[in-house]
Each structure stands twice: as structure tokens, then as C-alpha cells.
Amino acid sequence: MPEGDSYVHAAYAARPILLDEEIVAVEGSAPSIRRYSSRIVGSTVGEVRTYGKHLFVDLDSGYSVHVHLAMNGTLRVRSSGPVRPGPARLVLVTEQGIVTVSGTKDVEADRTPALDARVLEPLGPDLIADEFDWTDFERRARKAGPDISVADFLLDQRVMAGVGNVYKNEVAFLERLNPMQSIGTLEFERLRAMAERSRTLLRANRRPGKRVTTGDWRRSLWVYGREGRPCRRCGTTIRQTWFGAPEPRVTYWCPRCQPAD
Numbered sequence: 001m002p003e004g005d006s007y008v009h010a011a012y013a014a015r016p017i018l019l020d021e022e023i024v025a026v027e028g029s030a031p032s033i034r035r036y037s038s039r040i041v042g043s044t045v046g047e048v049r050t051y052g053k054h055l056f057v058d059l060d061s062g063y064s065v066h067v068h069l070a071m072n073g074t075l076r077v078r079s080s081g082p083v084r085p086g087p088a089r090l091v092l093v094t095e096q097g098i099v100t101v102s103g104t105k106d107v108e109a110d111r112t113p114a115l116d117a118r119v120l121e122p123l124g125p126d127l128i129a130d131e132f133d134w135t136d137f138e139r140r141a142r143k144a145g146p147d148i149s150v151a152d153f154l155l156d157q158r159v160m161a162g163v164g165n166v167y168k169n170e171v172a173f174l175e176r177l178n179p180m181q182s183i184g185t186l187e188f189e190r191l192r193a194m195a196e197r198s199r200t201l202l203r204a205n206r207r208p209g210k211r212v213t214t215g216d217w218r219r220s221l222w223v224y225g226r227e228g229r230p231c232r233r234c235g236t237t238i239r240q241t242w243f244g245a246p247e248p249r250v251t252y253w254c255p256r257c258q259p260a261d
């Protein structure tokens with residue numbers, strides 16, 4: 001599942017193909033990519049940047065391409081070969097190679113300031129970035145409301161940007177919080193600890209490779225995907241349910257390590 005670390009990996013893969021290179025061709029089914037293709041082809045890539053679960057390719061034409069990989073999107077890189085748009089949402093071609101995005105509808109082009117205003121302004125601070133604005137986080141966390149669950153708080157990109165469903169489950173386990181309990185029962189310090197833990201895990205997984213939250217790649221995750229198996233800490237059977245609003249997401253927890261409050 002694409003989470004904040006996946007975007008850093010995607011940008012890392014795409015930079016050798018795109019950075020400081022001229023776009024010689026663009027393909028793909030995203031409507032605004034087609035509409036602005038004349039602003040994309042012939043322009044040079046100034047930057048490939050990420051913020052939370054968003055990736056931007058900035059062009060010297062003053063336009064940018066924005067990619068959100070959603071639940072199942074992928075960004076692939078090839079150094080050569082034929083351009084095959086197929087079902088791809090976006091294909092960017094330079095002399096160095098081809099970047100293809102598929103499996104997501106959330107690909108668009110627009111003027112850079114318009115995209116930044118629309119995509120970035122609602123988002124909380126980026127967890128994986130070198131700097132994290134704790135004052136902004138606190139203001140946003142206090143606005144989240146006491147009834148929101150631990151699970152939904154972790155996923156709320158308006159509070160902090162970058163946690164997806166895998167990290168949601170892993171952070172709640174490591175913080176010994178039941179994912180279904182409401183944050184109104186918690187001291188503010190516990191909210192801050194969730195952000196710190198999310199930041200530590202995402203930043204530890206910045207390098208491409210297997211996502212590890214346990215510190216041991218042979219048993220890489222604590223609870224995610226482990227329903228029916230023994231808790232790695234206490235041996236109790238890990239449970240799974242679908243939980244959350246507005247859209248229920250698969251949720252795992254250890255009933256002993258993360259008791260309901």
C-alpha cells in the first residue's frame with residue numbers, strides 16, 4: 001500500500017529519468033494531462049518532490065504534474081524501450097527513459113501554484129520530511145475533535161501527512177493504543193507520541209526495500225496482515241476488523257497489548 005515512504009521511493013526512482021531533462025513525449029489517459037500536453041512536452045523538469053502521499057513533477061513551463069497513488073497505484077521506471085500507454089494514467093518520456101503511472105485515477109496537471117494551493121494547503125506537516133512543524137501539528141490535532149478514533153486520527157492527512165493503513169496499524173500497536181478508542185480519552189502527549197512514532201517509522205523506511213517496523217526484516221511487521229497469528233510481544237491472537245470513517249479500512253490489533261479503554 002502506498003504510504004509516505006512509497007512516495008519518497010518513487011521520487012528516488014524517477015529522478016534519474018526526469019530531473020533536468022526535457023519531456024520529449026507525454027501519454028496517458030488522465031484528462032488534464034491531455035489538456036495540458038502542450039505545456040508538458042518540450043519543457044524541462046526542475047524538480048521531483050514529495051509531500052505526504054503526493055508526488056509532483058515541476059516543469060519550467062510553470063506547470064506541474066501531480067500524482068497520488070491512492071490504494072493500488074504504481075510508478076514504474078524504465079531506462080529504454082517502446083512507449084506503450086496501454087491502461088497507464090501517465091507516461092513521461094525523456095532521453096533517459098520512461099516513467100509510467102498506473103492503477104490510480106489521481107493524476108493531473110495544472111499550473112504549479114494552483115496545484116500547490118489545491119493539494120498541499122489542506123495537509124498537515126509532512127511526517128517524513130527533515131523538518132516537522134510541531135506547532136502546526138498541535139493546532140491541527142486539537143481541531144480534530146474528541147470523537148475521532150485513534151485509527152482515523154492517524155490516517156487524517158489534515159493533521160499530519162504520510163500515514164497510510166499499514167503504518168496506522170503498526171503505530172497504534174507500538175503506542176499500545178486500541179485503534180477503535182476515541183482520542184478524547186487521551187492526554188495530548190499521547191497524540192504527540194503517535195506523530196513521533198509515525199515519523200520515526202516512516203523516516204526509517206525512506207530507503208527503497210522492504211517496509212520494516214519491528215527492526216527485523218525477517219519478521220517485518222507487528223500486526224498488519226497477521227490476523228489469527230500470535231502477537232509477537234505477548235502471544236495473544238491478533239484480531240482483524242473493518243473499521244473507520246468515512247471509509248472502513250482493515251484494522252489489526254492485539255486485544256491484550258491494545259485493550260479497549
Ligand SMILES: [Zn+2]
Pocket residue numbers: 231232233234235236254255256257258
Ligand atoms: Zn500482544
